Amino acid sequence: MQAFKGRFLTALLLVFGLLGAQASRAELVATAEDTKVVYLTPLRNGLSSITLVWPIDRLAQDRVTALKAGLSSVVSGGTSSRSPYKIHEFLGLKGIRQNVSSSGRNLMLTVTAPDEVFPETLVHLENLLLEPEYSSGWYAREVQRITPGLSVRTREPENVLSEVAEFIEFEPDDARNDESGDEFRFGRPSQVILRSGNQEAERRAGKLIKKLPSAEAEWKFSFAKWAEALTGAEKRPFALPPGTIYYEDPETTEMLIQLVKAEEFENERDQIGANLLLNYIGAGQDSEMFRIIRQEMRASYDPGSDFIVMEKNRAIISLSATVEAVRWPEIYEEIRDIYENARSGNIESERLALKHEILNRRYVHNFFTAPAWGALQYLHEYPDGVRGDVRLPVFEALETASLTEVITNSDAHLPPLEDFLLVLIGGGMAPTEALKSKGYCALPENTPLSFCLDMLSNGEN
Structure with missing residues (x-):
């Protein structure tokens, strides 16, 4: 009996160790600096919104796709206490909309909800960011969903423009060379854009920012920016060949x-x-x-x-x-x-x-x-x-x-x-x-x- 207890305890510790190792593999996307908050004029359609902006450390196509897919998975893929189905049901019931996008070195999540439910929407967002749980299968589907089709297959002008924008924005050597995992956590954003006349929403937004973990340091990102400035290679020329x-x-x-x-x-x-x-x-x-x-x-x-x-x-x-x-x-x-x-x-x-x-x-x-x-x-x-x-x-x-x-x-x-x-x-x-x-x-x-x-x-x- 004592031997059985010992083996059971060892197995239990092994399981917790594996779970801890899995959690530790999640990459934290966050800034080490203070979050810059701006309050823009409230919307005129009875809605309030918050946009969280995180820094993108490397402008490569697969890196940006991975971050966007990871963020989409976080806000839709469930938490420790809510299944993806329950989250989908909650969003529909409350009229909440979520949008993931990117621009330059900025990764953005915009969450919009009716004014009257916006404070609880921020509580929901806090839970999503602090307790994300999503599967690698969910992440893989998100990657596939947001990857544009080749224009030679679709003959669609928007696909041509997507490929052209990719060429302008990203270095060709990096375009298909990302080694990101499939699990991300999103901590303290570099910027927050809030549009609400609700003081309770402003208070809860501040509370959300304080709870999100910061990056330990930004040496790698800062060094890259410093090196780019020193060499004059901050970004590719904004040009297409004739x-x-x-x-x-x-x-x-x-x-x-x-x-x-x-x-x-x-x-x-x-x-x-x-x-x-x-x-x-x-x-x-x-x-x-x-x-x-x-x-x-x-x-x-x-x-x-x-x-x-x-x-x-x-x-x-x-x-x-x-x-x-x-x-x-x-x-x-x-x-x-x-x-x-x-x-x-x-x-x-x-x-x-x-x-x-x-x-x-x-x-x-x-x-x-x-x-x-x-x-x-x-x-x-x-x-x-x-x-x-x-x-x-x-x-x-x-x-x-x-x-x-x-x-x-x-x-x-x-x-x-x-x-x-x-x-x-x-x-x-x-x-x-x-x-x-x-x-x-x-x-x-x-x-x-x-x-x-x-x-x-x-x-x-």
């Missing part, structure tokens, strides 16, 4: 035509001018591309433009259309004509005024009703926190934009079309020698765009 990427897919009768440019602006006024002009060219049913390519030519169901702000005064701009494969050269030339016509200042002022009204209304609406979007605008302006009053110059530039100036200086706001990268995915004839003259890459089957982006950036054909 030229043409062509992926031939003889199995399809369609061709995706997409022109993409990474553009830096002198100031917010320049950015807003470019945004308005690009919207005039391709955004919505009153745009030039919709009017000509869809309505007059009956050539595409989805011609359009994208203006994706990546950080302060930097954006990816794009024009795209999916067309019948045999007609793609004709439609491409039409897109060129539409763009150059607008760039030369041949613009109807009334329609541009409508685009200005729509964009201004969208910015205001999003800022006061979409807290994740509003937090992103704040982080674009203050990635390391703010001292003093909060100002968002892009909103001021939009409100005071002179449409006469935008039209007069349209060629300064929009880059030459020759500076764009042309991406062709689908059937139809191959690009002409003229299109190949500024750089050309034929993309192999089931290969990411980065293969050709690297070649074109290095001057290879």
Whole structure:
């Protein structure tokens, strides 16, 4: 009997040891510094929100994907006292919304709830962050869910833009080389953005921050930042190579035509001018591309433009259309004509005024009703926190934009079309020698765009 007790005690200690080892494997994502808290204007839709921002130590695609999947798993995968099903049921009952995203070196969790239940929402968030329990299977599903598909398979403009953004943001040698585990804990955030007029919510938010564990030290992260500053290699140039990427897919009768440019602006006024002009060219049913390519030519169901702000005064701009494969050269030339016509200042002022009204209304609406979007605008302006009053110059530039100036200086706001990268995915004839003259890459089957982006950036054909 005594021997049995001894063996049982040994086994029990072994189990606890294994459990302790498993818990210790969880990587703590946190700052060692004080959390910077900012209180933005409350939302106007009866909701309150909190955005927690954690530092990303290494800008590699797999690292960012791992952190986002880990955070999504934490807020959905259960705690020691609540199953994932119970959490899902609670979120639906209370009207709570959770959003995980990233921007530059910032990983963000935005939690939104009706004003009346927001204090208990913060208690729920505290439990999630302090007692996370999720399986490796749950984490693996999250990784799969948030990993975008290859554009050569989907022929979707948004997948092209995702791959382009990845190329701009991340070093190619690091893009697929992450050694993260599948278990994370999220401690003290570097920043907190709170939008609530409820004093009890503010008190509970402060209590939450104090309870979250801090990182022991940030030597590794600090040294990396110091080394980058010393060598001038803080980040990759915000640029895409010009030229043409062509992926031939003889199995399809369609061709995706997409022109993409990474553009830096002198100031917010320049950015807003470019945004308005690009919207005039391709955004919505009153745009030039919709009017000509869809309505007059009956050539595409989805011609359009994208203006994706990546950080302060930097954006990816794009024009795209999916067309019948045999007609793609004709439609491409039409897109060129539409763009150059607008760039030369041949613009109807009334329609541009409508685009200005729509964009201004969208910015205001999003800022006061979409807290994740509003937090992103704040982080674009203050990635390391703010001292003093909060100002968002892009909103001021939009409100005071002179449409006469935008039209007069349209060629300064929009880059030459020759500076764009042309991406062709689908059937139809191959690009002409003229299109190949500024750089050309034929993309192999089931290969990411980065293969050709690297070649074109290095001057290879």
